[in-house]
Amino acid sequence: MTSTSTRQVALVVGASRGIGRQIAIDLAKEGYAVVVAAKSTTPEADLAKLSPFPPDPNSPKSTITTVAREITLAGGEATAIPVDTTSYASIQQLTYARLDVLIYNSGAIWWAPVAATPMKRFQLMQRVNVEGLYGAVQEALPHLKRQDPRGGGPKRIVVVCPPIYSRFFRGKTAYAMGKVGMSVMVKGLGVDFEREGLVEGGVGVGGLWPAVAIESAATEQFTRKDPSYAKDLRKSTIFSDAVLAMLKAPASVMNGQLELDEDFLRKQAGVTDFSKYSVIPGSSPRRIMPAELPDLTVKEQDDEGMRTDSSKL
Structure with missing residues (x-):
């Protein structure tokens, strides 16, 4: 992303297809300069051979290169930067002169009981889902804190992660460990922002999750087996609209919250x-998420005991 851009800059990690692609496209329509990041790329020489263009947004032919080209052809501003979210060194190469919004959409999925989840699968999910998010946040925080939010619009982190409730763990414990870990990041970082006085200045972090299954590469396996399954799917635009609503909402409303797209809209x-x-x-x-979610607070919420900051010891 060029340092001469006067637009707000949004980094979308996991933007090659599906929900991530839609978010990148719609952020560009809202006037953001978008950094489109993921692993998959298309050689420039092969772009002209793609027919139709843009390619199916849920297919492997949709890459950060094609998404960035879609945006620029529509008059927007976008830069494609490859990233491997299992590598912190790779995340650190996502260089930019300015950053206003981080959307973390990368995710590795393996839904199976513990006994049927090999160690390599478990490790991949933790590296992409938890470690990747943590690394991206570490790199984004100096940018979000350094700029004056009151002079340049809201500064936000939006994470694709679920509300925390017991039914979510069933049959996919290893996956849930990573995704709920991401949700804990949203809750904990939200508290950090409050304590540092950043929320009043427009800095906030929120989690977002679909209330209804969304058409994507992940759901294609079900529609291939049974085309009628499509009746229970929504377009990815609902999730993108919810992301935009989260960016526009006051930081005090979304900070530290784990929201469902439909309910937030x-x-x-x-x-x-x-x-x-x-x-x-x-x-x-069909709605796949509960209508009501548990309150995670306790009566002793404000009693922290002897809270210690290891970084200051």
Whole structure:
């Protein structure tokens, strides 16, 4: 991303296809200069051979190169930077002169009981989901703190991670360990922002998760087996709209919160009709998330005892 850009800059990690691609496209439409980051790329010589263009957004042909080209052809500003989120050194190469928004969408998935989850699968999920997020946040924080939010718009981190509740762990413990770890990052970093007085200045972190299954490469395995499954899917635009709503909401409203896309759009953007998001027009997709989520606070919430900051010892 060039240092001469006067636009706010958004880094979308995991933006090659599906939800991440849609978020990058819509951020560009909102006027952001977008850093499109993921592992998959397309050689420049092969771009002209792609037909149709843009390629299927849920296929391997959709890469950070094609997404960046989509954005620039539409008049937006985008830079594609390859990244391997299992490597902190690779994350550190995501260099930019300015950063206003970090969206962490990278994720490794393996849904199986513990006995059927090999160690390599477990390690991959922790490295992509937890360590990758932690590394991206570490690199983003100096940028978010250094700039004056009141003079340049909101400074936000949005993480694709779920609310914390017991049913989520069933049948996918290893996956849930990583995803809930990401949710803990949102809750804990939100407290850090509050204590440092950053929320009042417009800095905030929030988690977002689909209330209804979204059309993606992950759900294609189900629609291939049974095309009727598409009636229970929504378009990725609902999630992208929720991300934009989270960026526009006051930091005090979204900071440290774990939200569902539909519920956040209803509360903060006044959306009441979600029919336009259905993959099959006229269908009523099944909600996969609970209608009510548990309150994680305790009566002794404000009693921290002898809180210690190891970095100051």
